[in-house]
Amino acid sequence: MVIQVCVGSSCHLKGSQDIVELLQKAIENHHLENEITLVGTLCIGRCNRIGVSIQVDDDVYVGITKENFNDFFTENVLKKLEKDN
Ligand code: FES
DSSP states (O other), rough: EEEEOOOOOHHHHHHHHHHHHHHHHHHHOOOOOTOOOOEEOOOOOOSSSSSSSETTTTTTEEEEEEETHHHHHHIIHHHHHHHHH
16 A cells, blocks of 8 residues: 655645654554555645645545544555455
8 A cells, every 4th residue: 555645835834744753653553564655745736724635545535634643544544454455
């Protein structure tokens, strides 16, 4: 699975760096280093009023914040990995 975190200027201002750190920690905690490739990307054209845009394989999610990060990770990363395996 490839997770691309938008680090374009709009998302950067809305906390991309925090989200990257949360993702790194979550990947480590769940021992998913071999399953997930984490990369930064420039604007993916889905700038949102709040939060950061993240692309998980072909799916784009917008509005990711520190507050909703855990829900995002459980729903769109952990569950998807389970399904794919
Ligand atoms: S800067 Fe992130 S979607 Fe545009």
